[in-house]
Amino acid sequence: xxxxPVSSTRRRKRFANREAVAGWLFxxxxxxxxxxFTMGPMIYSILLLFLKWDLITPPEWGGLANFTRLVGxxxxxxxxxxxxxxxxxxxxxxxxxxxxxxxxxxxxxRGLALYRTIYYLPSITPAVASAVxxxxxxxxxxxxxxxxxxxxxxxxxxxxxxxxxAKPALIMMSVWGIGPQMIIFLAGLQGVPAVLKEAATIDGxxxxxxxxxxxxxxxxxxxFFNLVVGIIGSFQVFTAAYIMTGxxxxxxxxxxxxxxxxxxxxxxxxxxxxxxAWVLFFIISFFTVIxxxxxxxxxYYEALRx
Amino acid sequence: MAQQQSIKSASDAGPLRFWQRxxxxxxxxxxxxxxxxxxxxxxxxxxxxxxxxxSFKHPGQVxxxxxxxxxxxxxxxxxxxxxxxxxxxxxxRNTMVISVxxxxxxxxxxxxxxxxxxxxRWPGREKxxxxxxxTMMLPGAVLLVPQFVLFRSLGWIDTFFPLIVPxxxxxxxxxxxxxxxxxxxxxxxxxxxxxxxxxxxxxxxWQIILPLTxxxxxxxxxxxxxxxxxxxxxxxxxxxxxxNYTLSLGLRMYQGRFGYDWHWVMxxxxxxxxxxxxxxFLAQEQFIAGVQLTGLAGR
Numbered sequence: 001x002x003x004x005p006v007s008s009t010r011r012r013k014r015f016a017n018r019e020a021v022a023g024w025l026f027x028x029x030x031x032x033x034x035x036x037f038t039m040g041p042m043i044y045s046i047l048l049l050f051l052k053w054d055l056i057t058p059p060e061w062g063g064l065a066n067f068t069r070l071v072g073x074x075x076x077x078x079x080x081x082x083x084x085x086x087x088x089x090x091x092x093x094x095x096x097x098x099x100x101x102x103x104x105x106x107x108x109x110r111g112l113a114l115y116r117t118i119y120y121l122p123s124i125t126p127a128v129a130s131a132v133x134x135x136x137x138x139x140x141x142x143x144x145x146x147x148x149x150x151x152x153x154x155x156x157x158x159x160x161x162x163x164x165x166a167k168p169a170l171i172m173m174s175v176w177g178i179g180p181q182m183i184i185f186l187a188g189l190q191g192v193p194a195v196l197k198e199a200a201t202i203d204g205x206x207x208x209x210x211x212x213x214x215x216x217x218x219x220x221x222x223x224f225f226n227l228v229v230g231i232i233g234s235f236q237v238f239t240a241a242y243i244m245t246g247x248x249x250x251x252x253x254x255x256x257x258x259x260x261x262x263x264x265x266x267x268x269x270x271x272x273x274x275x276x277a278w279v280l281f282f283i284i285s286f287f288t289v290i291x292x293x294x295x296x297x298x299x300y301y302e303a304l305r306x
Numbered sequence: 307m308a309q310q311q312s313i314k315s316a317s318d319a320g321p322l323r324f325w326q327r328x329x330x331x332x333x334x335x336x337x338x339x340x341x342x343x344x345x346x347x348x349x350x351x352x353x354x355x356x357x358x359x360x361s362f363k364h365p366g367q368v369x370x371x372x373x374x375x376x377x378x379x380x381x382x383x384x385x386x387x388x389x390x391x392x393x394x395x396x397x398x399r400n401t402m403v404i405s406v407x408x409x410x411x412x413x414x415x416x417x418x419x420x421x422x423x424x425x426x427r428w429p430g431r432e433k434x435x436x437x438x439x440x441t442m443m444l445p446g447a448v449l450l451v452p453q454f455v456l457f458r459s460l461g462w463i464d465t466f467f468p469l470i471v472p473x474x475x476x477x478x479x480x481x482x483x484x485x486x487x488x489x490x491x492x493x494x495x496x497x498x499x500x501x502x503x504x505x506x507x508x509x510x511x512w513q514i515i516l517p518l519t520x521x522x523x524x525x526x527x528x529x530x531x532x533x534x535x536x537x538x539x540x541x542x543x544x545x546x547x548x549x550n551y552t553l554s555l556g557l558r559m560y561q562g563r564f565g566y567d568w569h570w571v572m573x574x575x576x577x578x579x580x581x582x583x584x585x586x587f588l589a590q591e592q593f594i595a596g597v598q599l600t601g602l603a604g605r
Binding site for chain 2: 015016018019020021022023024025026027029030031032033034036037038040041042044045048055101104105107109110111113115116117118119120121122124125126127128129130132133134135136137142144147176179180183184187228232235236238239243257260261264265270273274277278280281284288
């Protein structure tokens with residue numbers, strides 16, 4: 001391996017070149033996929049914005065027709081309101097339940113594995129199956145939920161047929177699937193260094209003050225992560241509404257992606273659906289950027305090394 | 307020092323001494339906690355238990371009051387009927403073809419890319435990786451329409467290609483991230499030694515890295531399989547004819563056509579959910595580890 005010093009730099013360079021070629025080559029599946037299935041379609045969908053196209057007749061140049069339709073479309077504000085309601089009430093409720101469960105499981109409790117399994121299992125149930133199952137749970141006359149309420153003499157309401165209750169009912173159902181958030185919180189809580197808590201105990205800090213000043217700050221990045229991911233996911237809610245309510249009653253569960261889907265694949269307005277998708281993209285990006293902007297104020301990053 | 311000693315010996319105490327040491331107040335707290343967790347746990351299990359119980363009921367027993375959690379007689383024929391009134395075996399076959407083919411593609415492409423991002427040095431690597439992470443934040447709904455137009459122009463409508471090919475090309479940013487994390491923990495001496503021996507990068511990847519990253523591959527495989535198995539919107543958009551239907555679409559047919567025959571709908575649900583639950587129990591640790599890693603992705 002004793003190469004002459006002159007050629008050694010050249011050789012290293014040749015190796016570096018080979019490595020670079022290999023690097024790009026190995027990453028090429030993703031690069032090709034990204035260009036073909038993400039970037040390409042996104043650029044193409046900018047063109048779609050100006051087209052009138054029902055997939056059957058050839059696309060026509062529509063100018064700003066899709067934009068004027070958007071301005072006049074009264075279902076868009078309804079869909080946005082429903083989606084915002086579902087997201088900004090649903091996500092905090094989901095996170096609160098997930099966090100409380102994680103706290104309860106973080107005390108070296110017996111049967112942790114069993115509890116963890118029970119709370120996680122619903123979240124891997126296929127979306128269609130859980131929609132079908134919850135259709136029964138929430139049934140007015142025969143549903144398990146109203147049957148349970150009847151034990152207390154409460155006449156259960158028309159969960160999915162009452163405009164004021166359909167969204168809360170779907171939020172309730174979404175809480176059933178908080179398993180992953182709970183696991184992530186639990187991992188975060190278990191990552192709080194015991195040394196810090198011991199030190200605080202020696203300093204005479206009570207349980208609450210430890211929780212408030214050590215646990216919470218250290219897991220703020222986890223809360224932040226669950227919040228961002230939860231909001232992005234929640235904005236795209238589709239399957240439950242598609243199967244359980246079809247957007248009703250009175251459009252009260254007409255969520256944004258459901259409306260987008262209908263425009264694209266039921267009304268075949270490809271251009272308009274593409275525009276709705278871009279609006280969603282900017283709304284979600286807006287909230288994501290805001291969250292990252294606000295993160296500096298409450299998310300505690302210094303404690304993290306890895 | 308003495309303080310530490312006492313903490314250590316306390317935690318070493320056997321179960322008996324543990325109970326003796328526990329104050330009444332603490333014990334009461336623990337019991338209350340268990341009571342709450344059990345009650346909540348039952349609540350979480352009710353939908354699945356109800357599904358299982360209904361799938362064995364006679365149609366006339368489904369809505370008896372009070373609810374019969376364990377049917378008097380188990381009606382196994384619900385399953386036989388569900389199997390034949392709609393082509394359930396075909397749904398299962400289609401679902402498996404899609405999920406398994408996509409799984410293989412995901413494993414290959416994410417491991418190749420993850421290896422490249424973790425262990426090969428190439429100009430632009432960090433920027434491309436930032437792009438990978440960026441796509442994790444991209445809402446998938448945005449691509450619905452243009453991707454549909456693309457796959458339609460390729461003549462892929464009513465085929466499995468739109469559901470499989472993307473898995474072979476990249477396979478998902480999160481999986482690449484996960485594999486890269488795992489991959490970068492392997493000592494670099496192994497690669498260097500192999501290069502000295504004249505091994506090419508692909509051989510290093512195939513013979514050294516791939517076997518060492520088995521746990522990551524299992525985790526990625528699980529998540530990939532389940533996401534394709536559970537997918538509803540993809541098949542809904544791309545598969546039109548019944549002979550191509552997956553379990554998700556099939557289950558929806560049961561619900562649509564036999565909406566009031568809950569014993570059938572629930573038997574079909576059990577058939578759909580059961581494999582997922584079995585897989586979860588077989589690989590619980592990998593699952594939990596994988597979900598925990600999702601949280602780390604946020605850092």
